[in-house]
Amino acid sequence: MKPLLLLICCLFLSLGARSQTNQTxxxxxxxxxxxxxxxxxxxxxxxxxxxxxxxxxxxxxxxxxxxxxxxxxxxxxxxxxxxxxxxxxxxxxxxxxxxxxxxxxxIPSPTQLKGVTVTGDRPLIKQEIDRISYDVKADPESKVNNVLEMMRKVPMLSVDGDDNIQLQGNSNYKILINGRPSGMMERNPKDILKSMPASSIERIEVITTPPAKYDGEGLAGIINIITYKKADNGTNGTVNVSERFPVGGPGIGGTFTAKAGKFGIATNAGGSLNSTPQLNNTILRLTQENNPTKLFQTGTSDFSGKSGYVGAELSYEIDSLNLISGQLNYNANSNESLSTQNSILNNTTSLIQSYGLSNSLEGSGDGFDAALNYQLGFKKDKNRLLTFSYRYYQFSNNQFNNVGVFNPVAYPEPNYKQDNTGGSVEQTVQVDYVHPFKKVVMEAGIKAIFRDNSSDFEYLSLNSSGNYILDPLRTNVFDNQQNVYAAYNTYQFTIKKWGVKAGVRLEQTQIDANSSGTILDKNSLNLIPSISVNRKFKESSINFGFTSRIQRPGINQLNPFVDRSNPNFTSSGNPDLKAMKGHSIEVSYSRFKKLAINIGIRALRGTNIIMPSAITVGTVTQNSYANTGTATLIGLNLNLNYPFNNKLRGVLGAMANYGMVTAEINGVDIEKKGLMRRAFTSLTFRPTKTWQASGSVNYNGPNLSIQGTSNSFVFYSFSVNKDFLDNKLSLSFAANNAFSKYRDNIRYINGTGFTQENYSQNYQRNFTTSLNYRFGRLKDSIKKNKKGINNNDVSEGTSL
Missing domain, CATH: 2.60.40.10 (Immunoglobulins)
Known part of the structure; x- marks a missing residue:
């Protein structure tokens, strides 16, 4: 992530011109x-x-x-x-x-504690005082892959079989674009990341010890996606066109940057179509109560969807001391799915119930955010800054299920429809102040977020007259208002080879929720310290970090809407959830000789953890969330990079996290321990300046939760790239999982009185062709506000 503390002031001295001669x-x-x-x-x-x-x-x-x-x-x-x-x-x-x-x-640069390069000619990985960054542009597969696929290579990140991203085995994090929150990442980031070509971004940063200037949310940290470099006078851009087959579809995306005098603009946009053929799935549930039962469901489903996004950052330099900048982002998606399901429930002697379902699902949503920043400099010291910021953000998600019942046996429910509309509106105001004192830089700020989460869902049943009638017992209107007030103070300085970032943040949260007349009123006050220390040596460095974090529940976890698209397995949120709390400490070592090494150890302790829970009541398994857990996570992260020669380079990465979780579910204490692991390796061969080939293998081990685990899987790919027109035009081809048509996803669940196995297929074999073009020429960098709004304080999922 580009730190908002980056204070770069270039001094231009004009010297008089004289007539030219040929003398030396x-x-x-x-x-x-x-x-x-x-x-x-x-x-x-x-x-x-x-x-x-x-x-x-x-x-x-x-x-x-x-x-x-x-x-x-x-x-x-x-x-x-x-x-x-x-x-x-x-x-x-x-x-x-x-x-x-x-x-x-x-002029010394105390406001930016320099990173440490830990790879070869053009570094893939850079270790900085509070983050690790992965240089996507330096990876040849960036010309053919999307951003989600590239995240499999980023240290401390992993992508599971359902394309869910985890940071060191945890789903509590925030994704930012260019250091700021973006509507593109608030609703369903994996859909946007799939449609975003990796060639349109510069790097991916993982911030594991966020400074106090950032909101206190995100137990695991922050993922920051940098979409462009500093812009210069003139124009510059990239265009990427790709096609995936036999599954996937076409996609297009790119960036455009321009600067003319005092005005600058940087944009990124893209879109894709995505479809999968009919795939199989099964669920097997065994209960061990007084009357043991066996539920077996088989089904099929297909999917088609489309998504798109556009974002822009603009700036206008009124004069050397006054700067106005703004951001605009919009994204939208829609999808359709047709699924069938056959269900059979038996006891030890006879059939209890059976039925079939056909479900036609339609989903859509969009998000929009806009921000305005005014930055004031001071004549005596241009590194002294005062910034006023405002941001407006909203999103909506719509889901409609039309479910038909066929061949029922002892199943009384008629055809039904579910309609759920949910969303959020948010306004933020913020003031930031930066004051350098020789080699110490002090920052302070205040902030207020006014957030309104809401949903309106309906359940309609088919009556004997052939009409759909609203069921008031299964219909609800939900509103959750969160007001967050914060103040922070940070200091950063360098002493010889030591660099330090330290600060503290105070956050007051007020929650007022209404669920069909039930009022919830909660308040909390949190003190959030953080410190990062870097010690540099001749060819290596050591980093240390400590921080406390919290995690407020998102709308998907709060929404009490009960999804009954599968009558035997319902899911809903919990409007009474409270914020989680956690502390983390980490130590990392980097060496940047020919064999570049980066190794880190991290420990995370969380309390009041929001745990997904499953309980069986009668014939129905109910899935929801509760603040019932404590968790300890100890992780090791390793990355090696070695250039065998000027044509061949190898990379090896590994991550292991040992988790210990305790929770209470349905009145029963549960304890779970286990090792989560991931490994990645790749070879890149560049025989000439215009040809490049790369092969990679990614292993994801089991993903643990309090009630179960998943199977492991391997993802492998091969790509080749040819450059034309002085490297401005690139033609790429990639084969992903060429020898494995399907990936089997299996989830094992052990609940009180029942066990369950969920199986689903993913079509993982695909071939991609991609055409990437770079154009334009730039001269001087765009000036932008060095402070702005960062609402990195909400996530939508939890897992260990």
């Missing part, structure tokens, strides 16, 4: 520290011509001096780079005489 000239000068006024030795000095092509480079001497000789008259750009300081660019016009520049002062 030189540019000389001296480099000093702007604070200590001491010479800076070994700084890199680059000289570029008017076409921005590098023509000379030197390193400053011990006294900070440098000289670039053997030059001819013309216009140049002098670029000075030194670790820990802001890069400075100076235009130089050489006429008939040489130039001896005034002392050049470099």
């Amino acid at each position: 000239l030189q540019i000389s000068g001296k480099i000093t520290d702007s604070v200590a006024q001491k010479p800076i030795s070994f700084a890199t000095v680059l000289l570029k011509n008017d076409k921005k092509v590098q023509v000379k480079s030197v390193v400053s001497a011990k006294d900070g001096s440098f000289a670039l000789t053997g030059l001819t008259a013309g216009n140049y750009g002098l670029v000075i780079v030194y670790v820990g300081y802001q890069t400075k660019t100076i235009p130089v016009a050489l006429g008939t005489t040489s130039k001896n520049l005034n002392p050049i002062s470099l």
Whole structure:
């Protein structure tokens, strides 16, 4: 994620132009520290011509001096780079005489604690003080895969058989786009990530110790998707067109960035069609009560859907001290599914019940958010900033089930329809202040979120007259209002080779809920500290982090709507859920020699955990949520990167999490322990500058929950890429799971008095062709607000 603390101030010095001659000239000068006024030795000095092509480079001497000789008259750009300081660019016009520049002062960069590169030529993985980032652009498969597929390679992330993302085995996290919340990720992120070509993004960041400036939500951390680099004067963009077969479908996506003077815009957009053929599924449930039963269901289902998204960030620099920026995001999707089901319920001696169902499901939804930021600088110190921000966000989800009953035996229910409309409206106001004190940067801010979650669902039964009649006992209107008030204060500084980020956040939450006349009124106050420490060595670094986090339940967990599309297995939310609390501590080590290593250990302790629970009442298994658990998770994460030569590179990653969970479900204490594991390896071969091939294997071990586990599976792929037109045009082909048509997903559940096995097929074999085109040329970076709204405080699922 791009840190909002990133304070980059480039100083441009204009020098008078003189008439050109052909004599040999030189540019000389001296480099000093702007604070200590001491010479800076070994700084890199680059000289570029008017076409921005590098023509000379030197390193400053011990006294900070440098000289670039053997030059001819013309216009140049002098670029000075030194670790820990802001890069400075100076235009130089050489006429008939040489130039001896005034002392050049470099400004320290305490606001950005530099990351540590841990891979080869172009790093795939970068370890920073509070996060790990995966450079998607450096991976050849980014030209043919979507973003969800690329997440299988990101350290600490895993994707299960149903395409659900987990961060270190946990589903409590927040996904941001360019460091900010986005309507694209609030409703059903995996659908958008499937339709987003990986070539349209720069990198994926995993923030495991979020600083206090971020909302306190997300026990596991934050996933930040960076869609573009800093924009420059001119235009730049990418377009990706792909086709997946025999399942999947066509997709298109891309980015466009432009800057003209004081105005800049960066956009990303895309869409896809997705379909799967008819697949099989079964459920086997055995009860062990006084009258044991066996329920066996077999069914089929197909799916077709479409989704699209568009987002834009705009900025206008009024002058050097006043900046206005804004964001707009919109996404929408729709899907259809036709499923059939046959159900047989027996006891030890006879048939109890049987029936068949046909379910025609239609779903749709959209989301929109808009934000406006005003940033005020100060003449005495342009790194001192005051920012005012406002954000409006809303989304809606609609689900309609039309269920028909056939061949009933001892099954009294008629045909029925379910209609559920849910959504959320949210407004946020925020004020942030940044004040540098020499090498210490202080930040403080206040924030208020006003959120209204609601749903309206109806259940209609077919009567004897052939009309659908509303069933008031199965119909409900739900409203949940959350107001969150927060204040934070953070400090960050560097002392020699030590870097520190530390802060504290205070959050007050007020909840007022109404479920068909039942009023719920809850308040809570949470103090959330965080600290990250980085120690750099010559070719390695060690990081330490500690933070406390909370997790408020999302609308899907709160919504009391009872989904009865399968009469024997209902599911609903719980409007009485409270926020979870947790503490995490982590230590990581990075070495960036030829064999690059990144290894980390993390421990997470959570209380008041929201646990999914399943209980059987009569012939029905009821699935819901409750604050009944405590959890401890100890994890190990390892990544190795090794270039065998300049053509062949290998990557190996592994993650293991040992979880210990206790909970009470239906009055019974349950304890679960187990190891969750994941491994990934890939080889990339580049025989020439324009040809590249890559193969990868991804192993996902069982995913544990308090009442069960899942089977493991392997995902493998091979891709080849050919570049044209000076690497602007790329043609790619990929084969995923070419030798395995289906992936079997099996979920085992052990409840009080029953056991259950859920089986479903996924069509996993597919072949993809992709055409990717880059265009445009940029010059100077777009200026954007360094502060903005980050509502990373709600998730929609929980698992260990």
